[in-house]
Amino acid sequence: MSEIVSKYDPRSIEDKWYAYWIEHDFFGSVPDERPSYTIVIPPPNVTGVLHMGHMLNNTIQDILTRRARMKGFNALWVPGTDHASIATEAKVVALLKEKGLDKNKLSREEFLEHAWEWREKHGGIILKQLCKLGASCDWKRTKFTMDPEMSEAVIDVFVALYREGLIYRGVRMVNWDPKALTAISDEEVIYKEVDSKLYHVRYKVDETDDYVTVATTRPETILGDTAVCVHPDDPRYRHLKNRELIVPLVDRKVPVIFDEYVDMTFGTGALKVTPAHDINDYNLGLKYKLQVINIFNDNGTLNEAAGILVGMDRFAARDAITILLEQAGNLVKVEPYQNKMGFSERTNEVIEPKLSMQWFCKMDTLAKPALEKVMNDEIRFFPDKFKNTYFHWMSNVKDWCISRQLWWGQRIPAYYLPNGEFVVAKNIDEAYDLAREQFPRLDFQKTDIKQDEDVMDTWFSSWLWPLSVFDGIRNPENEDINYYYPTAVLVTAPEIIFFWVARMIMAGLKWKQAIPFRDVYFTGIVRDHLHRKMSKSLGNSPDPLDLIQKYGADGVRFGMLCSSPAGNDLLYDENLCEQGRNFNNKIWNAFRLVKGWNISHEVEQPLHSTTAIKWMQQRIAQTSTDLDIHFEKYRLSEALMTIYKLIWDDFCSCFLEVVKPAYQKPVDKDTYRDVIDIFEKLLLLLHPFMPFITEELWQGLKARTIGETIMLQPTPANPGFSPDFLSRFEQMLKVVENIRRIRATKNISPKNALELTILQAKDDTDMQCSLNAVMSKLCNLSSIRYDNKKSEGCLSFILQNIEYLIPVADHGNREEELKKLQAELDYAKKFLDSVTRKLSNEKFVTGAPEHVVNIERKKQSDAEAKIKLLTKQIADLSTCPSQI
């Protein structure tokens, strides 16, 4: 125990306990008889550095894991990182550039060496940062999506799916990233609204002096035009049947085609067709067998096929072409135009639709069962509104482009023979054997076989994650996979519901015939208090490690969780962490108080303590029940708030105030024992949310032996509670409040004892005596008297139709008192009115259920009684000319 001071200092404590937990392997898990509770981490990119989104996401996972552990599950949280092909490769390329190295001048092997070196050096940063947060991952099980056995599983899956016909190779229009020089999937394209221009360009009709004007946002693609399309019903263009047009600048003759695809109302109703550079044009090209002219190099510059401006970048070419068109008199007009453009998620480069040979994974047969499992709630989404999103996407799912023109990743296991034929196999040896078998007449050596240059999409390894971390692909019946799978819950962001969540469900059903997780908890986006997304470029994202340094991991965890129901964005404000830190401090000081007491074996346990202990125990039992419900529904912030109030309001503000001994007096041993016991239970309930301070105090509360930890204690047993007792206690606290209000308004020091008179027949039941004892302690009452008539010189209040009197020397302003009473009376009358109106409505009395009517009747009689009392008070006060 460090020196006890009034300010809690997490820094001296957190690292110590984390090291202790690691040392004793408390996070570790191996299969046993207990039920399993598994979470696999959404693997952060190896390039990643901890940001606020990770903080939120991983705090939630840690809370769920720790809670499950204490609930008697064999809980396992599997950590790991993702190789993130594009992001990492871009990073390594940039780093090499700094060193004066050009990726293109390196061999594949050389580049990969650099990449691995980079990942050895920097790849684990984010996981170390998670330790600071208190993450209770089983680090011995840390996986990386490019670990040899993980990669092997990916290759196995590719080969198997290929043999089943679910993976195929084909020429398609793909989203090309001219900066990263790779195709990317539809999900990696982000569409943004941009201000651009609509260019109206005229094409000469061959063998006439006529012109046709088309509207385009991309005049540079004119160089690749191979047709102009108009609507068959468009009267403006009927005369163009069988005509040809001349493409400006390149003087190519192209046909006019007629297709209903064209929107007659847009622009001039004539559409230029560039099959190589637009998906719709491509489709038209297929339909009308148009020539396909690719005018771009992979890096987005014009190639030889463009004919002019060769080598110029596509955007520079746009300006150049515009000028050329204008000079030739073919630019009719240019107007401002808003349209959506696709950008690469990774490089933010404008996507270029490009025709290329790629590998695809067929989705429809995989998607169908995966859709069902969510729609029938076998997999539950929290919040469930994401079911709609999921349904929509899964019902219209398109094939997945899984090849990437990169080096960092699992290389496509397709092997090409010199003549262009290929086989798909796990490795070169198998490929060779297979090729021999399939092409017996071909003459080739093993060294003639060349593996495909491309790697697979990162998500093609991540979709296997819940299986592959347990080696469930290569070894489908091993002990781990059968014990830990399906996992309990996936905690992730809604942005990757298609990238990842949907595909994991498909993979789980395909390879293990079972769902990968029972629940999915979608976190929101972390925003600043101005509702702006936290981002590097805005500079509004605090460094989580700085926050931990300032407020402690427990404080930050509190801040993250305090206001973030599933699916809701978290409006982060440093103020929340401050609240968390204050809470730490509050608990810390409660601990100081209790541990500072002298214990006496002679003193009897006072009645007020006995009563308060009984109450506190029952409040804990009641709260435990609430917590179970909150956790079941993933209402984590509500769960935290529930404990927060239990500790701050009930335990500190009320309970400790009752049981704490008078100044410099000792506490009796029974009370001490029970207080420690109660404190311990509270720490257990709080532990999943604030692991460090709870461990520190739990260790200090009683003598513990090395190797003990709060982490592995079971949550407190729930002995049940009496709602009647709790509500009586609650009412007593209302009396306390009123007495305090009188003290506050009349400036009566808490040191001056007061006499309380209750206008009621004497109640000396055990229960009432107990409650009175507590009340006396909390309000510093010298006596509690029962009477049937009012004495002079008192201030009074009414609760539950019982009048309470406190004698007060300074009687204060009678007018003011009258005014207050009158206001209270008015309120009561109005209330009675509304109740009476309800009750005199025959339809209500006959229509409403009996218990509802009874409630109203009770309200009515209570209100009547209250009015009577208030009226009497007012009469007393105004007839008595000068009280006291």
Next chain:
RNA sequence: GGGAGCUUAGCUCAGCUGGUUUAGAGCAUCUGCCUUACAAGCAGAGGGUCUGGGGUUCGAAUCCCUAAGCUCCCACCA
């Protein structure tokens, strides 16, 4: 263009199948206190016609319609 969701106190949010709701919480605010655990605190107080308008019902924050504002997702409109 299609779809989903949101709008309750200054802020962030609860409010489950309509009925102990003339609406709760935390934070913030205000007042009084450096009271012998804690000023990162204690005690007390104020604050909302539940976005507007209609409707259903004995009864609506809750269900329906409608208007406005905001947010997100999906889609190949040049």
